[in-house]
Structure formats: C-alpha cells, structure tokens
Amino acid sequence: MAYAQLSNISKEYQQVKVVNDLSLNIYQGEIFAIVGPSGCGKTTLLQIIAGLVKADAGSFTLAGKLMSSVDENIYINPEKRSIAMVFQDYALWPHYNVFGNIAYPLKIKKYSHSKQKQVVGELLELVRLQGMERRYPHELSGGEQQRVALARALALKPMILLLDESLSNLDANLKKEMQEEIKRIQRDLLLTVIHVTHDQQEAMSIADRIAIMNQGELVQVGTIEEVYRFPRTEFVARFMGDSNLICPKQDNPAEMKLWKMAGQNLINGKAREFESEQILVVRSEDIKLSEGSGHLTGQIITKNFNGSVINYKIKINDYILKVQAMADSCYEPGQEVSFSIMRATCVCADNS
Amino acid sequence: MLDLIKTKECKFNSWQLLMGGLVALILILVVLYPLAVLLLYSLGVSVHSFDFSLVKYWDAFSDIKTIISIKNTLYIATGVTLMAGLLGGGLAWLISRTDLPGKRIFRVLIFLAFVIPSYILAVAWIELFGRNGFFNRIMKEWHFIDEPINIYSLEGIIIIMAIHLFPLVFMSLSSALKMSDISLEKASRLAGAGRLRTLLSITVPLIMPSILSIGLLVFQQTMACFGVAAVIGLPSGKYILTTRIYSALNGLDLPMATASSGILLLCSGLVFILHNISLRKKRYIHVNSRSQTPELIPLGRWKIPVVSGVAGILTLTTLIPLGTLIFSSFLKKWGMELSLENFTLINYRAIFMEQATAVRAIRNSICFGAGAASIAAVLGATVVFISNKTRLKSRKAIEFAATWPLAVPGTVMAVAATLAWINPPFKLYATPWIIIITYVAACLPFAVRNVNGLMQEMDPVLENAARISGASRFQSYQDITLPVIMPGIRTGWIMSFLMALREIPISIMLYSVGSETIGVLMFNMRSDSGGLETISALAVLVILLTVIGNVLIEKFGKSRMEGS
Ligand SMILES: Nc1ncnc2c1ncn2[C@@H]1O[C@H](COP(=O)(O)OP(=O)(O)OP(=O)(O)O)[C@@H](O)[C@H]1O
Ligand SMILES: [Mg+2]
Numbered sequence: 001m002a003y004a005q006l007s008n009i010s011k012e013y014q015q016v017k018v019v020n021d022l023s024l025n026i027y028q029g030e031i032f033a034i035v036g037p038s039g040c041g042k043t044t045l046l047q048i049i050a051g052l053v054k055a056d057a058g059s060f061t062l063a064g065k066l067m068s069s070v071d072e073n074i075y076i077n078p079e080k081r082s083i084a085m086v087f088q089d090y091a092l093w094p095h096y097n098v099f100g101n102i103a104y105p106l107k108i109k110k111y112s113h114s115k116q117k118q119v120v121g122e123l124l125e126l127v128r129l130q131g132m133e134r135r136y137p138h139e140l141s142g143g144e145q146q147r148v149a150l151a152r153a154l155a156l157k158p159m160i161l162l163l164d165e166s167l168s169n170l171d172a173n174l175k176k177e178m179q180e181e182i183k184r185i186q187r188d189l190l191l192t193v194i195h196v197t198h199d200q201q202e203a204m205s206i207a208d209r210i211a212i213m214n215q216g217e218l219v220q221v222g223t224i225e226e227v228y229r230f231p232r233t234e235f236v237a238r239f240m241g242d243s244n245l246i247c248p249k250q251d252n253p254a255e256m257k258l259w260k261m262a263g264q265n266l267i268n269g270k271a272r273e274f275e276s277e278q279i280l281v282v283r284s285e286d287i288k289l290s291e292g293s294g295h296l297t298g299q300i301i302t303k304n305f306n307g308s309v310i311n312y313k314i315k316i317n318d319y320i321l322k323v324q325a326m327a328d329s330c331y332e333p334g335q336e337v338s339f340s341i342m343r344a345t346c347v348c349a350d351n352s
Numbered sequence: 353m354l355d356l357i358k359t360k361e362c363k364f365n366s367w368q369l370l371m372g373g374l375v376a377l378i379l380i381l382v383v384l385y386p387l388a389v390l391l392l393y394s395l396g397v398s399v400h401s402f403d404f405s406l407v408k409y410w411d412a413f414s415d416i417k418t419i420i421s422i423k424n425t426l427y428i429a430t431g432v433t434l435m436a437g438l439l440g441g442g443l444a445w446l447i448s449r450t451d452l453p454g455k456r457i458f459r460v461l462i463f464l465a466f467v468i469p470s471y472i473l474a475v476a477w478i479e480l481f482g483r484n485g486f487f488n489r490i491m492k493e494w495h496f497i498d499e500p501i502n503i504y505s506l507e508g509i510i511i512i513m514a515i516h517l518f519p520l521v522f523m524s525l526s527s528a529l530k531m532s533d534i535s536l537e538k539a540s541r542l543a544g545a546g547r548l549r550t551l552l553s554i555t556v557p558l559i560m561p562s563i564l565s566i567g568l569l570v571f572q573q574t575m576a577c578f579g580v581a582a583v584i585g586l587p588s589g590k591y592i593l594t595t596r597i598y599s600a601l602n603g604l605d606l607p608m609a610t611a612s613s614g615i616l617l618l619c620s621g622l623v624f625i626l627h628n629i630s631l632r633k634k635r636y637i638h639v640n641s642r643s644q645t646p647e648l649i650p651l652g653r654w655k656i657p658v659v660s661g662v663a664g665i666l667t668l669t670t671l672i673p674l675g676t677l678i679f680s681s682f683l684k685k686w687g688m689e690l691s692l693e694n695f696t697l698i699n700y701r702a703i704f705m706e707q708a709t710a711v712r713a714i715r716n717s718i719c720f721g722a723g724a725a726s727i728a729a730v731l732g733a734t735v736v737f738i739s740n741k742t743r744l745k746s747r748k749a750i751e752f753a754a755t756w757p758l759a760v761p762g763t764v765m766a767v768a769a770t771l772a773w774i775n776p777p778f779k780l781y782a783t784p785w786i787i788i789i790t791y792v793a794a795c796l797p798f799a800v801r802n803v804n805g806l807m808q809e810m811d812p813v814l815e816n817a818a819r820i821s822g823a824s825r826f827q828s829y830q831d832i833t834l835p836v837i838m839p840g841i842r843t844g845w846i847m848s849f850l851m852a853l854r855e856i857p858i859s860i861m862l863y864s865v866g867s868e869t870i871g872v873l874m875f876n877m878r879s880d881s882g883g884l885e886t887i888s889a890l891a892v893l894v895i896l897l898t899v900i901g902n903v904l905i906e907k908f909g910k911s912r913m914e915g916s
Contacts, residue, residue, distance in 0.1 A: 052816045078819040091817040095835040104831070105821035156822065 002061075003028040003192055004049070004160060009058035011044055011216075018044045019055070020216035026160075031186055031193045033203035035239070036213030042196040043088060045213075046162045049194070050085050051078035063159055079108075084158035086166040090149040092137040098124075098148050099133040105155045123151040126185060143174045147181075154185070161186075163195040167202060179206050200240050204228070212236050230268050234279055234350045242284040242311075244321055246344075254317035257296060262344035278346045284311070284324040286343040289331065297338045300331050314339070372744045375734050379753045382793050386772035387760065391617075393771055394610035412611035421596040422615065428509050428581075428592060429574040435514035436570050439665070440521025441563065445551070446662065448529045451648040453659060461666040466519035467898045468673060469854040471579030471874065472891040474512050476673035477503055478583070479680050479884060486676060504588040512580050515669045517570050528562035529555070538647070547649055565630035572623040575616065576761030578857035579875065593619075594763040594857065601767060601861060610771070613764045624759035677895070681888035699889035710886070712866070713873040714893075720784065720859075720869065721852030724791030729845045731792070732799025733837065740807045741829075751800065758797040765790055766861035782864040790858050795848035802847070803840035810836050842908050846901045853894055870894060 002025035011019040018041040026032050036042055047053040049060060051068065059069035062083070068075045092101050102123055103116045111119065124130050127147040137145055146166055153161060163182070167175050183206060186193050197203050203210050204224050211221040212235070220232045231237035234245060248259045262280045289312070298316035305327075312323045312331065323339065331337055392398065396405045412418045443462065446452050468476075480487045481503040488501060503511075536558065540550045556563070578594040585595055593616040600609035651658055684696045703710040732754065738744060739751035757765070769790045773780035780786040814836065818828035856871035863872050874890055877883030 047816075050816075050820055052819065077824070078816070079822045079824055083820065085817075085820050087813050087817060089811075089813070091811065091813040093814055093817070093832055093836075095838075104818070104823075108822040108827065152817075152821065 002026060003063060004194075005061040006049070007059050007061075009045070009048060009055045009060065011041075011048060011053065011055050017216050019048065022058070022216065022218055024211065024218060024221065026192065026194065028192055029190050030208045031183070031195060031206055033207030033210045034194065034196045034213055035198060035200050035203045035210060037239075038198055040213050041216040042198075042213060043164055046085065046164050046194065046196055049160075050083050050162060051076060051081050082156065082158050083160050083162060084153035084156065085162040086146070086149045086153050086164065088164040088166070089169075090137075090145045090166075092145055092148055092152075094137055097134055097136050098129070098140070101137070101148055102152045102155055105152065109156065119155060120151075123154060126154070127151045127181070142169050143171075143178070146170065146178070150182070150185075154189070157189070159192065161191050161193045163193060165197050166195075168197065168199065175202070182206065204240075212239055230345055231281060231347050233348045234281075237281040237345075237347050242322055242324065244282045244284065244287075246280045246282060248278070252318055254319045258316065258319065258321070258341075261296060262341045265341055265344050266346060267343055268345050279349050280344045280346050282341055282344045284322040285309075287321070287323045287339050287341055289323060289325055289329065289337050289339045291331075292338060295338070295340075297336050300333050300335050300337060303331070303333055368738075368742045368744060371734065372738055372742065372746065372750065375731065375738060376746065376750055376753075378731060379735075379750060382789055383753055383757060383796065386765070386768035386790075386793070387617075389772040390610055390613060390764070390768035393606075394614040408607040408611040409614065412608055412615070415608075417591065418596065418608075418612065418615075421591040421593050421612070424506055424585075424590060425575055425592040425594075425616075425619070428506055428513065429571045431507075431510035432513045432517060432574040433567050433571045435510060436518040436521050437563070437567055439514065440518040440566075441525050443518075443662065444522050444525035444529060445555075446658065448526050449555075449649055450658075451650050451655075452662070453655070454663070458662060458666060461670045462519045462522050463902075464674065464899075465515060465666070465670040466523075467902060468516070468670075468895055469579075469891075469898070470513060470516040470577060471583065471854075471856055471871075472677065472887075472894065473516055473673055474580045474583045475874070475884065475887055475891060476676045477508070477512055479676050479888070480672065481508075504584055504590075506585065506590050508584045509577075509580055509590075509592075512584065513574050513577055516580075517573060518669070520573075521566050521570060524562055524566040525559060528559040532558045534647075561630060565627055568623050568627040568630060572620055572627065572759070575620050575623070576763070578761070578763050579871075582856075582875070594761060597763050597767060598857070598861065601770070606771075609767050613767045616761055617759075617764050620761055620764075621759045674895070677888045677891050679888075680885055681892045683885045683888075685885060699885050702886060703889050703893070707886070709868055710873055710890070713868045713870050714890075716784070716867055717853055717870040720788050720791055720867075721849045724788050724795055724852055725845045725848035727788075727792050728795035728799045728848050729841050732796055732844060733803050733841055735796075735800055736803040736807050736837070737829075737833075739804075741833075751804075754800045755797045757793050760794075762794065762855055762857035763861070765794060766858045769858075769862055781862075784867040786862050787859055787867060787869070790862060791848075791852050794855070794858065795844075795851060798847040798851070799841070799844035802844040803837050806837045806840040807833075839908065843905050846905050850898055850901045853897060 004026040006022060006024040009019055009022045010017065020041075022045065034042055034045070044053060048055045048068075054075060055068065055070060057070050059071065059074075060067045062081065066072070066074055067081055093104070096104065099120055102120045106116045106119055120133070121130075124132070127150055129144060129147055129151070132140070132144065132148075137148070140148065146169070149166070167178055170178060179202070182193070182195075185191065195203070195206060207224060209221070209223050210227050212219045212227065214235055220227055220236050222230075227236065228240050231240060231243075237243050237245060246255060246259045246262055249255050259280055262282050266280070296316065298314040298321060300312050301315050301320075302313045304311040308327055309324050310327055310329055312325060314321045314323055314337065321339075325331075389398075394408050396403050396407065443458070447455050447458060452458075479485055481501050482488070483502075491501075502508075532555070537550055537554050540554045541547075545553065576594065577592075578598065581592045581595045582598065584590075585592060586599075591599070593612055597609050597612045597616065600606075600612060681699055682695045682697070684698065703714065705711065735750055735754045739747045744750075760768075769786055770781065772778065773786045773789070780789065810833070814832050815828045818832045819825070823831060853870060856875050859867075859869040859871045860875050863869065868876075870890060874887050877887050
C-alpha cells in the first residue's frame with residue numbers, strides 16, 4: 001500500500017499545463033527522487049503535495065488520509081498536513097535568528113520554552129550547527145543556511161520531507177557531505193523523503209527510487225538501476241548518464257552499421273525483429289575498445305582523462321561515438337581503433 | 353469536514369471583502385471626497401446649486417493676475433529645476449566619479465541642506481540678505497556696497513528652492529551613477545573616446561531616465577511650494593499660484609481660490625503622471641548588479657579650484673544658513689548689536705515654557721503629526737496588504753487612490769478640506785480634526801511607498817514556509833509578513849511625522865485658535881516682524897528633530913534582508 005498517493009494531478013498556469021494528469025505512489029521510508037529539466041514542474045508538484053498550491057484536478061492521499069481532492073472538494077490546509085519542506089532557496093526568515101527559525105514550528109505548537117530549547121539543541125546537533133543559535137540568516141554561509149532550513153523542517157517530526165533542489169547551491173564537497181547527512185537522518189528518523197533535483201548524478205547517489213519528469217509528466221518511474229539500465233524513452237536515456245543514441249538512418253551507412261551491431265546485443269525487447277523505427281541506446285561504458293582492425297573501426301578524436309576513467313570520442317565516418325574506458329587504457333587521438341558493443345537497449349522515440 | 357473547509361475559504365474571502373470595503377470607504381472620505389468637492393465647486397456644482405459652467409475658470413483667466421501667477425509659477429519651477437539639476441547633478445558626478453577629496457564631509461553637508469525645511473531656509477536667507485540682514489549690514493559697514501542686496505524677488509525664490517531641492521537630485525543621480533554599468537564606460541574609453549566624450553555620450557544618456565524623473569519631481573515640488581513663495585514673494589507683490597490661492601482664500605474669494613486650485617492641480621497632476629511614467633520606464637534600464645567600482649577620474653591640476661568651489665558652494669547652501677539660524681536664536685532681539693551681552697537663552701525658554709501659543713503650537717504639531725502618522729501608517733500598510741495579497745478587483749485602484757495625494761500641493765489640499773469639511777454632515781472646520789485628516793491624506797503616500805517596496809521584494813515563499821511549519825494564514829501574516837515590512841512602516845511613520853512638523857500651507861489655511869502648529873507660529877511671527885529670533889529658535893528645534901528622525905530612519909528603517 002502506497003504511503004503517499006498522487007492520482008491524476010493536473011495544474012495549469014495561463015493555459016499551460018505545468019503538471020499534466022500525473023499519478024505516483026511513494027512508499028514509507030524511502031528516498032524518492034524526482035528529476036527533470038528546469039521548468040518541468042517539479043516545484044509546482046511539491047507545492048501541490050504540501051498544499052501550498054491547489055491542483056486543478058486529481059487527488060492526493062497521505063497515510064490513508066485524503067489530503068486534497070478536487071472531485072470531492074476536499075482541501076486540507078498546509079499547516080494541517082504534517083509535511084515538511086526545504087525550499088529551493090531555503091526561505092529562512094530574515095528577522096529571526098537561527099534559534100527563532102528552528103523554534104518557530106514548535107512555538108506554533110505551543111511547546112514550553114525549555115522544551116523548545118531542548119528540541120532545537122538536538123536538531124542543531126543533528127545538522128552539526130551547535131553554537132550558532134544567535135546568528136541571523138544573512139550571517140550564515142549557503143551551506144549553513146541550508147542546514148538550518150533542514151533542521152526547521154525536521155522540528156515537528158514530519159510524516160514526509162520534501163526537498164526542493166536543496167543541495168544545488170552547495171559546492172561539490174559540501175554536497176556530498178549533506179547527501180550523507182540526509183541519508184543518515186532519514187535512516188535515523190525513518191523518514192519518507194521526496195527529493196527534487198535537476199541533477200541526475202545527485203539523484204542517483206541519494207535515492208532508492210527515481211522518477212524522470214518532463215513537461216509536467218512522469219516519463220519513467222523505477223529503481224535507480226531499472227531506470228539506468230532500461231530507459232524507456234529517448235529522453236530518459238539522454239537524461240541519465242552518457243549514452244549513444246543510434247537510429248537506423250539509411251543515408252548514414254556508418255550509423256546503420258552500428259545499429260545492426262548494437263541490435264545483436266539487445267538486452268531488452270526481442271533481438272530478432274527490432275523494426276526499422278527503434279532507437280537503440282548504448283551506454284558509453286558498454287563499449288569495448290581494441291587495437292587493430294575489426295568489423296568496425298573509427299578514429300579517436302578526443303581523449304578526456306577523468307580520474308577513474310577515460311572518456312573518448314571516436315569518429316566513424318559521420319558518426320561520433322562516446323566511449324568510456326578504464327584509466328589504464330592507452331589510446332591517443334588520431335589512432336585507429338576497433339570496438340565491440342557489449343550491451344544495448346531499445347527505447348521509444350520521443351516524438352512518436 | 354467538507355462544509356468546514358468551504359466555510360474557511362469563504363471566511364477568508366468575506367474577510368478580504370470587508371477589509372477592502374472599509375479601506376476603500378476611508379480613502380474615499382479622506383482623499384477623494386475633498387478633491388471631488390473642490391473640483392465640482394470650481395465647476396459650479398455644489399450642495400446648493402447645480403449649474404455646471406466654466407465661468408469660475410473664465411473669470412480666473414480673464415484676471416491678468418492669474419496669468420501672471422501662472423507665468424511666475426512656471427518661471428520659478430523651470431529655474432529651480434535647471435539650477436538644482438546642475439548643482440545636484442554636478443556634485444553627484446564629482447563625488448561618485450572623480451577623486452575629489454573630502455567626499456564624506458561634502459556628503460554630510462548635502463544631507464544637512466536636505467534637512468533644513470525650505471521655509472526655514474528662506475528665514476535664514478532673510479536674516480542674511482534682508483534689508484537689515486547680517487550680510488548687508490556687514491557689507492554696508494565696510495562700505496563695499498551702497499544699496500543692500502534684495503532677495504525679495506522671483507530669483508530669490510529660485511535660489512532658495514534650488515538650494516532646498518538640489519540634495520534630492522544629488523541623491524537620485526548618485527544612486528543612478530552607482531547602479532549604471534561601469535563596463536559600458538570602460539568600453540567607450542577603450543574605443544578611444546576621451547573622458548568628456550564618454551561622460552556626454554555614455555554616462556549621461558545611461559542615467560537620462562533618472563535625470564528626467566528627478567527633474568520632473570523637482571519641477572512639481574517647486575510648483576507646490578508655499579512658504580518660501582509667501583515669505584519672499586509677497587513683500588514685493590510677486591505671486592505664484594500657491595500664494596494666489598492663499599490670498600484669494602484669505603480674501604474670502606472662494607471662486608478664485610477654487611479655480612486657481614483647479615489650475616494648479618491640473619499642472620501638478622500632469623507633471624506627476626509624467627514623473628510616474630518615467631519611473632516605470634526606468635525599471636527596464638540595464639543595471640549592473642555586481643557593484644563594480646569605477647575607476648576614479650583624477651582631477652589633476654583642477655583639484656584645488658574644484659575642491660574650493662564645492663566647499664564654497666556647500667558653505668553657502670548649508671553652513672552659513674545653519675550658522676545664521678543658530679546665531680540668531682541666541683540673540684536677545686533681532687537687529688541688535690552683534691555683541692556678547694546680547695546673547696541669551698531667552699528665546700528657547702520662551703518657546704518651551706513662557707509663550708503660551710508657542711508651547712501649544714509645539715504640542716499641537718507633535719500630537720497632530722504623531723496621530724496622523726499613526727493613522728496613515730495603519731491605513732497605508734493595509735492598503736499595501738490589499739494590493740499585494742488579496743485578489744480584490746479594485747486593489748490597484750485602492751493603491752492608486754492612496755498614492756495620488758503626492759500629486760496634490762498642500763495649498764490645494766487645504767482649500768479642498770475647507771470646502772469639504774465646512775458643511776454638515778461633516779462639520780469639522782475649526783476643529784483640530786480637519787488638520788489631522790488632511791495630514792493623513794498627505795502622509796498616506798509615504799506610508800504606502802515605503803511599505804510597498806519591502807512587500808514586493810518579499811519572497812512569498814517566506815509565508816509558505818510558515819504555513820508548512822504549522823501557522824495558519826493569519827498567523828503567517830502576523831509572524832512573518834508584518835515583521836518583514838515593519839522597517840517600511842517605521843520609515844513611513846517618521847517621514848509623515850517630519851512632514852507634519854515642517855509643513856505650513858495645510859495648517860496655515862485650516863487652523864483656528866487653539867489648533868495652531870509650528871508652521872502657523874513661524875508663518876505668523878514673520879508677518880508680525882521682529883519675531884525672527886524666536887523663529888530661529890523654533891527652526892533650530894525643527895532641524896534638530898529632523899536630523900534625529902533621519903538618523904532613526906537610517907538606524908531602524910533598514911530591513912535585515914539588506915544585511916548588516
Ligand atoms: N505562480 C505561477 N504563475 C505562473 N506560472 C508559473 C507559476 N509558478 C510556476 N510557473 C510556471 O510553471 C512552470 C514550472 O515551474 P516550476 O517552478 O514547477 O519548475 P521547476 O521544475 O521547479 O523548475 P526549476 O528546476 O527551475 O526550479 C514554469 O514554466 C513556470 O514559469
Ligand atoms: Mg523549482
């Protein structure tokens with residue numbers, strides 16, 4: 001049974017469908033990531049879940065309780081939903097200091113002052129900000145502000161925590177640290193988390209399951225591995241990781257050849273008669289390079305050393321193939337190589 | 353449950369409607385009703401008669417005095433705009449773009465010039481250049497001149513108003529220069545243009561919208577000036593529209609007073625609308641958000657002459673008038689010998705303790721000002737709330753009605769109030785309330801504008817964050833919105849209060865025995881003559897309060913968002 005259930009949610013702004021007939025189930029205790037390009041409606045979706053924006057259609061159930069339903073004309077105000085949210089730019093109140101910001105939800109619930117102090121102290125310890133109670137938001141760095149926002153969101157032990165690109169303003173190291181922290185907190189408190197981001201790398205490193213969103217619709221939902229290995233559409237394939245998309249183009253013999261080659265190693269669909277319309281996806285790490293001449297050869301045009309791996313671009317007549325190889329491979333630009341495709345998946349074209 | 357939610361939504365909507373209705377009603381009564389009565393009366397429509405005609409305007413225009421006063425008004429407005437523009441603009445450029453030394457001191461002097469009310473500046477100039485003024489006396493004693501300099505002329509008004517208004521130009525253009533994109537100027541220099549060429553073809557065009565809008569504001573403010581025009585112009589029979597309205601009302605010539613008010617309102621309104629349009633245009637100008645520091649232009653061999661010039665001008669505009677006022681306020685009697693035994697504190701004792709009218713006037717000004725500022729602050733904040741946070745159809749109209757008084761000169765407001773509140777059902781004439789209500793109307797724009805900026809800057813997400821934290825809608829307004837806009841409310845309150853301390857035309861035309869204000873006191877003392885030493889003491893007091901007020905704005909009017 002889904003813990004949070006969105007059914008057929010739609011929202012329009014000025015005749016543009018920002019969220020389009022969207023349904024989604026989220027289970028208790030999981031970190032669920034929603035990724036998609038900027039402007040695809042992620043924030044709007046979160047706000048609908050939180051009750052800050054009213055959907056035009058559809059319903060939302062949380063822990064078996066109907067939170068909003070357009071058909072039944074039910075709408076629970078955001079303050080009654082026990083959902084917490086860390087906003088895209090934190091939304092710390094400038095006129096309260098750190099203590100005031102974190103204690104506000106407790107104040108609303110009429111906690112005694114000593115109790116407030118105790119809870120805030122615990123939260124500050126949780127987000128590692130002890131001793132900063134008296135600082136005002138403008139006296140904090142971006143990362144500290146973000147952790148205050150997180151502490152504030154956790155103050156009332158919410159049923160669900162919504163994170164709206166809350167890590168996107170942090171530098172790489174801090175981001176990693178915060179990801180760990182969120183995971184730790186989530187495990188400690190058995191939280192259900194919905195994490196929205198446009199960075200697929202970030203989503204992959206934090207989430208249990210993931211949904212790819214585009215233009216107000218969910219294109220694919222599944223575990224990280226599923227979505228990575230078996231992208232359903234061209235859009236998902238492009239969005240997740242480095243892939244080569246290969247179309248059966250009659251006027252490009254090299255690509256046609258590649259397509260046929262990839263088709264023999266198809267891991268989904270049927271290898272037999274993948275028809276002329278199918279687009280094939282080959283991950284850059286699923287290609288193996290070897291020296292000398294083989295069935296298909298190409299010339300290396302760029303080499304990009306990236307620590308643990310090396311990224312090559314290989315030119316095969318008119319087609320540029322992206323290949324990821326081990327760091328100990330030693331091909332140089334200009335060199336002729338042959339290669340073989342280990343694995344390929346077929347996806348639907350976006351405009352079909 | 354279903355019903356419960358519906359009623360909640362309804363409750364908010366009906367509450368919105370109620371608040372909107374109430375505010376609209378007050379605005380109609382305080383702002384629109386008096387002006388409507390004035391305009392209708394000038395067109396021949398009143399409670400007693402309904403014969404629509406332009407006869408009052410026809411009569412006004414066939415009187416040569418009206419034509420002359422219109423001409424004079426336009427003449428001084430143009431003169432002041434040019435002079436204040438050159439002075440303020442030049443100083444702004446010198447201080448923000450060149451390596452002029454002593455910038456801090458110059459800024460303080462300009463700020464002090466801003467703080468002296470125009471009427472008080474005129475008094476200082478009379479004390480200096482009047483027939484028996486210090487300057488003329490000294491000059492005569494030393495036989496530099498035979499005839500004393502005469503400041504009782506239109507040019508005298510221009511000089512005094514220009515000195516009063518140039519700090520506005522300075523502040524506006526300084527911030528425009530600070531925000532305009534320096535890299536464009538650098539590009540021009542790289543393209544081979546000289547400094548002067550760059551100034552004229554890049555810098556000035558870039559800030560042209562600001563120049564235009566501040567120029568229009570100065571023009572409008574000058575048209576509305578009353579105190580200076582009265583004290584400088586009337587002795588030599590030089591009328592402008594405001595003083596013409598005043599003497600027509602004094603002579604109980606209501607048709608002339610209303611028709612002249614109509615004309616002045618039209619001119620002022622027109623300029624105000626142009627000013628607003630220019631402000632709106634300004635928003636689209638590309639501004640530089642990363643504050644780049646400009647490369648300061650070295651003055652080189654011009655340094656000494658420029659510094660002495662600027663110092664000389666600012667001494668004349670600020671230090672000498674201030675010094676004169678302070679000096680005179682300690683004199684036993686105006687016109688006495690300038691010697692040590694003629695110095696006394698008696699004037700200060702008089703205004704604080706002995707002279708009953710003076711004590712009352714100070715008390716009245718403070719009470720009326722504080723009362724009106726408080727009413728305007730609450731009303732203004734409510735107006736801003738309605739225009740930003742509700743979905744009422746008339747919300748923009750409400751905001752417009754509340755800022756419109758900026759376009760109405762105090763003199764016109766006073767005539768309108770006289771007509772509006774003299775008859776039942778609203779018989780407030782000859783009570784303090786008529787002054788307070790008119791103050792409220794005059795203060796509303798300050799209250800609205802100062803709060804509006806903060807409210808529009810405020811990210812609605814802050815309220816959402818409160819809702820998510822468990823606060824109801826009203827609670828989030830109370831805990832988050834109100835504190836965030838509070839600095840604006842405070843600033844608006846102080847500005848309103850200072851306006852009430854300094855203004856003359858409203859109270860001089862609406863006061864009755866017992867409701868005199870500082871403005872009335874100063875204005876009347878001047879006509880009694882021989883009161884200059886007491887006026888000076890009052891002036892020093894007003895200036896002191898204004899400085900304190902501005903320091904308070906500086907200190908508490910800043911929101912935390914702007915950082916420390
Ligand atoms: N209050 C609003 N009024 C009108 N249009 C809106 C409003 N809020 C959002 N939109 C529009 O809806 C679309 C989706 O906005 P949303 O904020 O949900 O995007 P997002 O996926 O969160 O993007 P980002 O990654 O940039 O935060 C955008 O095109 C935006 O312009
Ligand atoms: Mg967003």
